[in-house]
Amino acid sequence: MRVLFTIYPNSLAHLYPVVPLAWALQSAGHEVRVASHHSAAEQIISTGLSPVQLGDTDVPEVRLTDEANPPKTPEEVDRYTRALGLDDREREFWITFYQYLFVPMSDYVRVDRSEAEHLVDFARAWKPDLVLWDVTVPAGAVAARACGAAHARLGNGEDVLSFSLEKLAEREAQVRAAGLDPNPLATLMAPLAAEYGMEVDRELLLGQFTVDSIPEGMQLPTNITRVHMRHVPYAGAQEFPEWLRERPERPRVAMSLGESTRRFIRGDWDRTPKIMKALDGLDVEVVATLNDLQLDGVEKIPENVRQIEWVNLTHLLPTCSAMIHHGGIGTYSAAVPAKVPHLVCDIEGESLMLKPVQEKDASRTGTLLPGLEIGKREDREADGPPPVFELPAKKVEATPVSNFVIAQGSGARLDHRAQSVEEMRELIRAVATDESYRRGAEAVYDQWLATPSPADVVPVLERMAAERRGRA
Template identity: 25%
Template sequence: MRILFTGPASAGHVFPMVPFAQALRAAGHEVLFAGQRPLDPINTSGFPVVEIGDGRTLEELFIAWRQGPMTYGDASLSPEELMDLAAGGFVYAGRTTVDDLLATASGWGADLLVHATFQTAAPLVAAKLKIPLVMQNYGIPSGRGMVERFTRHQADLYEQYGVAGPAESTAINVGPFGGDPDGLRARYLPYNGTGVVPIDVLRPSERRRVLVTLGSVVAKVEGVGGVTRLIEAAAEVDAEFLLAVGDADISPLGTLPANVRPMPWIPLVELVRHTDAVVHHGGAGTTLTTLNEGLPQLVLPQGADNFIVADALTEVGIALRSTSDTVDVATLERLLTDPELRATAKSVQADNLALPTPASFVPTFEALAGRA
């Protein structure tokens, strides 16, 4: 069986697909990824990759669409408006992939097409070629709702290719809550790419540790201003803070407090496993990796779907929520000491661990491909 995976050029969207691809390859099936530049998030997976699109990166496409600098959030917009804005941008980027994805799927002889929700061309391609389709949700928001948005933004494309609408798909939700009610639910199994892990990170710490991260996009696009107040507050907390913002410029933060340690790019799961709590922006990968380790979270929403994620996590009871401007010492202390918060995080971790692993879905993928 040949399974073609495709997703936008973003770690947060592509990484959750990799454990499913690994399981299928281990079961003897052929796996190919198709993606736009930058290909780094896919290349680290170890699978062969076909480049699709017009050669522009996702960032370049968003800049062209916005006709201005790429931004992650907009304080003037509601969460609903932010999601619709994101839909427009991803559809613009996805338009450049339709012909290449059609050619790849047909030329390679794909038996099944698996797409990250935000790869907007995949439902059109699957409908055109009559290939069974799996939509893998990347986190808490509804994938079905996003596909409806995408379809409205690209109605002209469906008409152009003579397709009535997006192909019907089987949805897979990762993690114990969120996603789509009709979707299959799978255990979230962290895959965060590759990287060198400093050995001292693995050693038990004499102090409490807090991981601070803005994911793979926010710091690059908006800088590190979202954690300025947090870093100031951290100086007054008896804990070590690991600042994981990759190669982002941290000079705007000034001289870091003695208990704040900047970290290079390290696979997120290895940082999370050796901390006591995590502060983040509300990105899917960080949220689910922290949930998988049963740790309390503090969410400082920055834009995109972060507000939806923050609402869901606080409702379940595994996270606190603040803003970049108002986060304070008391909030950080509660994050580290609230027994109910920690107990609920452990309970939700158990819920995730009880779900079927990606390997358990191999027969499901085989059955779907057999319907072609």
């Protein structure tokens, strides 16, 4: 069987989660390719997988251009919220879909750029049996239909997309009455589908099924077919550090605030400085994987904190008694097989709404300027001021992850806006030393171990691909 993955480019948070499944398929004798923008080729090669390079080689990815789409406005988000009859919790699901997920989805379905065309051309030539597409790259569904392959989405968080589409269908009359598009994702996909003579239907938007590595207790109830799969952590190849071979004399706490915010945010809101104060003098040893941008604003690094820009979490976490993290799904999942309790950085009750601000303020942290990325492109050539959006001081997945670990007894929430330094220090001490949190983490590990591994899922994918190939 030939299997084609599509992933969002230049984000380890999208590449690394697919590697164990891709290798499970290869180890079972299947041919695997990973399609993404040409700029991601080296990252893909570093995992031992074969890239399919999309887009013109002299053209940057669309997110690094002046034509990068800005998020939807809060006013439009709330018009939909009212028409859909959403409560406060459901409103956050809609924000996640319409302001966050919708933006990257719009990048690679464009008919005025070559990425989607190259993907379809490759699929027609290579003729995969199965296309597994990143939820942010729905062009994978078009490519699959164009070549007659079976296809499925790769779930990487709460399924706010299927939740939102089901709400739109349920409340179509109210949405139309409000003068709103009854299915903005279908409208987004329509030009690319029409280019290949296709109608946009539910299967083109949601896949024939979804490979889902999110714990059931964290997932939204939606009417889709899921193949549940254990999230096996992968963080690339790295020599095992010699200092990790020594058993720590005190409880060791890992601290990781993720890969994405260090690419877009200079500084870490006011979070890292406060956490560092909470750690100062605490009877624990801390390993903090933070770079200089994330440490911006920290007055001093405590003596009990080892700051290192990068270390493989699969090497570090088995030596740890707790982990402080930003609530990202990949980072959370890395701690589960190590049975490590969590301290999830999350501001309870703060909305994810992206709010436009009038102008770029060099002193402000947590702002998003479409088309820009720290270290890659920090200026714009377009006329007029670029749109600037203020980000909430938390990861998109932080609240569902923190709610889940609290419900499982495997961790606690670190709310740097509501909790004092002393309260944060006590929480860190408790989670790192209290056996109840360790027992909660062990229970989550048992659930994880009972979930089918990527190798277990391969026969399921073989069967589902055989049943669904050639279906329009």
